[in-house]
Amino acid sequence: MPLTLDLSVADLASTRFAISPLSETISGLQQLGDPRLQETNLRWMRWASDELAARPLGLSRTWPLIVNDRPHWPQFLLPAPIGAGRTIDDDLAAMRRTTARQVRDSLQRVFGDDLPDGAVELAAHPAAELRAIATELREAHDRLIAPYWSRIRAVLDADIAYRAKQLAAGGAARLFADLHPDLRWHDGRLTLQRWRSDRIMNPAPGGLVLLPVVLGTAYVLIKGNTTTHTTVRYPARGVGALWTAGTRPASGSAVRLLGRPRAELLEALRSPATTTDLARALKVSPSAVSQHLSVLRDSGLVVGERTGRSVLYLTTERGLALLDPKPR
Secondary structure (H helix, E strand, O other): OOEEEEOOHHHHHHOEEOOOHHHHHHHHHHHHHOHHHOHHHHHHHHHHHHHHHHOOOOOOOOHHHHOOOOOOOOHHHOOOOOOOOOOHHHHHHHHHOOOHHHHHHHHHHHHOOOOOOOHHHHHHOHHHHHHHHHHHHHHHHHHHHHHHHHHHHHHHHHHHHHHHHHHHHHHHHHHHHHHOOOEEEEOOEEEEOOOOOOEEEOOOOOOEEEEEEOOOOOOOEEEOOOOOOEEEEEEOOOHHHHHHOOOOOOOHHHHHHHOHHHHHHHHHOOOOEOHHHHHHHHOOOHHHHHHHHHHHHHOOOEEEEEEOOEEEEEEOHHHHHHHOOOOO
C-alpha cells in the first residue's frame, strides 16, 4: 500500500538535501537494537557492540523511545537539518527547541496512553528531559559515530553530489526515479510503495528535506512533520563498500595491470574517501596515496570532487570495469 506526497510547485522549489549527524546516531542505535535492520553495516555493528560491551552507554531516556515494538518513533528527536554542513551540536540544539506541546503530541501519536519508561517524565517535564536526552545522544555520537564520521560524511557528500547532477540533468523526474526503487514520481506526486496503508499527504511547509543515511535501513523512511519539515530518509549510495576499504582484495587483473598498491586504492574507492581516509585504511603515508591517486586520476580510473575543504575520490565506471571484468 502506498504513501503519496502531493507536491506543489512551491514544495518542489523548496526541496533540498541535508546531512545530519544526529540522524546517523539514532539510526546506528536502532541498528544495534535490531541487527536485522541492515546487514550492510555489520562490520560497524560488531565494532560498536564490542565498544559498548567494554563500556556501556547510559541511554535510559533515549533507548525506549527509539527501540521498541512500535512502527514509529517520536519525530521531535530528529528535526530536519537546515543544510548540509550541520554538526551534532546544531542538530541537538534544534531538538531542544521542540515545544512542550510538540513533545506531548508526538508521544501521543506514537505510544497513545501507554508511555514507555522515561516517557512519562518527558511528557511531564519536556524541557528538562530533552536536555537529558540530548546529553545521552551526544555521548552516543562521540563514542560510536565520531570515530568514523569522516568516512560516513564522505559517502553522504558523494551521494548528494551525485543527486545534484541527476537533478541538473533531468529535473525532479530524473532525481526521484533514481533515489530508491520504492519511490515513484508522476504528475507532481511522489509515491512510496510498501507503506502501512493507502494515504495521500501534503508535506509540511517549506518543501521536502532529502536525507541520505549510511547507518540506516535499506528502506525509505518518510516523516510527515518533524516539528520543522517533511523528511525523506533514504540509503546513501556507496554504503556497501564503506566498511571494506583495505579489507577486500583487488582483482588479479587489476593487480597485474596497475600493481598491488594502486589496485588496492582503486578497490578501496568503490566508496568515496579522502587522501587521509585512504592512508589510514591502507596503513600507508598520505604522500604515497597522493602519488598513486595522481596516476589513477590521469588514467581516468578515479575522479576527485572538492567538498568544502576536502577532496573526495571515487572509482569511475572505467575503474569499476577493470575491477570487475566481464567474462568473455
